[in-house]
Amino acid sequence: MHILVLGGTAEARALAAALHPEVRVTSSLAGRVASPRLPAGTVRIGGFGGVEGLVDWVRAHQVDAVIDATHPFAERISFNAARAAATTHVPLLALRRPGWVPVEGDDWHPVDSLGEAARALDGLGERVFLTTGRMGLAAFADCPQWFLVRSVDAPEAPMPARAEVLLDRGPFTLDGERGLLRAHRVDVLVTKDSGGAATAPKLRAAREAGIPVVVVRRPPVPEGVRVAATVEEAAAWVHG
Incomplete structure (x- = not known):
């Protein structure tokens, strides 16, 4: 099984560590940080070139599933991932840490x-x-x-x-x-x-x-995309 993790977050690194080496994991980083913390497994850095580029990469590398574990505000790559997954018929999961909630005393x-x-x-x-x-x-x-x-x-x-x-x-x-x-x-x-x-x-x-x-406020996850709130949920989705 080959899993493409669209990463750059702490959750993406934790997920790669949880899956590797039992599962073949490729983590893709946008390259916006000069010295990123690299996850376990294979790492690629840089964009795909839009939806078509991501579709081509998924097909060329025989990806079995994609996990969008990007920053909650990385709206463009999340949209591209949803379009590419629909085009290639590859399962897609969004890993999103829960948002903050105000408590008493917050302004x-x-x-x-x-x-x-x-x-x-x-x-x-x-x-x-x-x-x-x-x-x-x-x-x-x-x-x-x-x-x-x-x-x-x-x-x-x-x-x-x-x-x-x-x-x-x-x-x-x-x-x-x-x-x-x-x-x-x-x-x-x-x-x-x-x-x-x-x-x-x-x-x-x-x-x-x-x-x-x-x-x-964070942008919404693309319509129809399944969401996991924790690394454990995402790992269970992969193994399930």
Whole structure:
């Protein structure tokens, strides 16, 4: 059995480790991170060239099933995977960590896009902790607020005029996030609903500090695609 895992997430790495070597696993990484953490099994880096390219690759490499374990906001590759699976009649599973849920004390402001997040900042704060990654910073380029931009790799222009870049990779600790908010006098947090525990401490730190959080909702999984919430569920699907 040959499983293609569209990866780049911690869940994708854990799934590859759970399946390999009993199952032949090829993990595909987009190549947007300079030094990615490589999973077990075979690894390919780079895009497929759209739906047609993915269809050709699946057929050429005799893939038996595809697992979309990409970031919850990797909307394009998820769409391409759904189209390619339908074309090749290869089973497709989406592995998606559950999204975050607000609790008592949270001051969340949900939005549907980065553009909406930028517009929502007016009146919420003047010192923004921006944790949406280096892609999409153009949405905040015209904002007058000061930004602390955290990303794994250095971002490129366009980006906010008043910004400090912090290069770091999770998981992050609660004490570390508390200290970051205090040191930079952050009064508003912007994040995507990525889910998971690796970057969740910032939400608790913001709650404790009474800081509002602009949360970008995640896009839906393509219609008709089966979803697993855990690595264990995805592994059972493969073996089932």
